[in-house]
Amino acid sequence: MLSPANHNSSLLPDTHPCNGCDARDLAICGVLETDDLDTFRRLGCSIDLCDGQSLFHQGDAATRVFTVTLGMLKSFRILADGRRQVTGFHLPGDFVGTSVDQEHQFAVEAVGKSRVCAFPVNRFDGFIEEHQPMQRELYIAATRELVQAQQQMVLLGRKTAMERVASFLVLLSDRLGHGSVVELPMRRSDIADYLGLTKETVSRVVSELKRSRMIRLRAIERTEILDRTRLDSLAQGDG
Amino acid sequence: MLSPANHNSSLLPDTHPCNGCDARDLAICGVLETDDLDTFRRLGCSIDLCDGQSLFHQGDAATRVFTVTLGMLKSFRILADGRRQVTGFHLPGDFVGTSVDQEHQFAVEAVGKSRVCAFPVNRFDGFIEEHQPMQRELYIAATRELVQAQQQMVLLGRKTAMERVASFLVLLSDRLGHGSVVELPMRRSDIADYLGLTKETVSRVVSELKRSRMIRLRAIERTEILDRTRLDSLAQGDG
């Protein structure tokens, strides 16, 4: 198993105060009756994570499934020499760790203070076995993620640095923007590793976007989109 | 809708001689009883495609689902200015066009002579609704594809040209290699658009791999892997 040197995350404690999940943050709540939802909640165990804390590493046994209930997580994969690719950011309602393999193919860590709800796989599988609508919901979630992953392939394979950053801002604005303000809780290096760039290039491009008045930085983690139209067309690759 | 100028594929005829599918090439045959499989076969309609012929374009209404029964298909997305990203190659047994959206997000074309089995979505959905094991099978297929897509993100975001080509050869060797010989029915430009490179770079890297005796070209579309170990470690990023 890989265990990169510059890895400051601590392992997840195996036992943890178990206080159930907040139903509102479970993605599947929409397809479950109140009783069933209650049953489902009780299968899980809430876990708090602080910034950079690891939920699991690549190669770990896939013994639990998670839903994000608070904050943000990132999943990534690391090559032998330390090169890292962030494959996604996960928000409340997202499933994490639903692998068909015995081992996790990717690592998952918290971005800022976060909370997840953990389900032992056997209990989780047992539950969805008995709840058809949830099976379908999981399938739809996987398919959506797949389309998202394919969009990301286009970005990584064919877009310029500026188009990548524009796409990223537009994506986050759609997922967690309040009006024209986008929260960026992750580090520049996380963005860089998500976009297949270096943190320096991300920094330079953000500066360029500021200079051309498409965005403004309220704070380092609070970006305001000033010209959504131009940012959109940049993101689409016809800017 | 995008319709790039240099696009020589012809549209799929709406009506076509319907002669059913070969059961052996349907991915799901493993989870269906003989009777059910027979029923399933009859829902579909076999379609032959010649090289470069389009199954559907991005933006087309998603009215049918397909399984590949012969040959190979590629799915891809094109940006406004013609830049193209191939997101995957599909072999017999693979599902294609199983979108949750009303419109296809990606285009699919044949690589060489190919054959698919087409199912109207409503009939397809109706069938899987009544066959639990198939739902599960579809979910597993989607999850596998997702992991594969994430691996591809690592490749596109963080690997060098040489590592990308090595990864590609290893991948294809695992999927359709006979011993150490890999069939490459697609064009160099398809490989390039899959790996986020130019066809010139792919050509140069292949030449370099030949020069360093890791591979040998029996014919242009028949590559023999001479040093699998070295190619593997290159592909993993620690060569």
Add this chain to the structure above:
DNA sequence: CGTTCGATTGAGCTTTCTCAAGCACAGTGG
């Protein structure tokens, strides 16, 4: 008020791309 850690900016370098020419092979018609 100093320290620390991440973000920014700069200068030079490397990898890959672009553009262009030449090559190989299959299909076609004289």
Add this chain to the structure above:
DNA sequence: CCACTGTGCTTGAGAAAGCTCAATCGAACG
């Protein structure tokens, strides 16, 4: 049977986007 032509592959030379390394900046915190 062989030149002709078209298409895709290869190779080369110069250009460009983004990377690396290094210095500086700036906010948070003790």
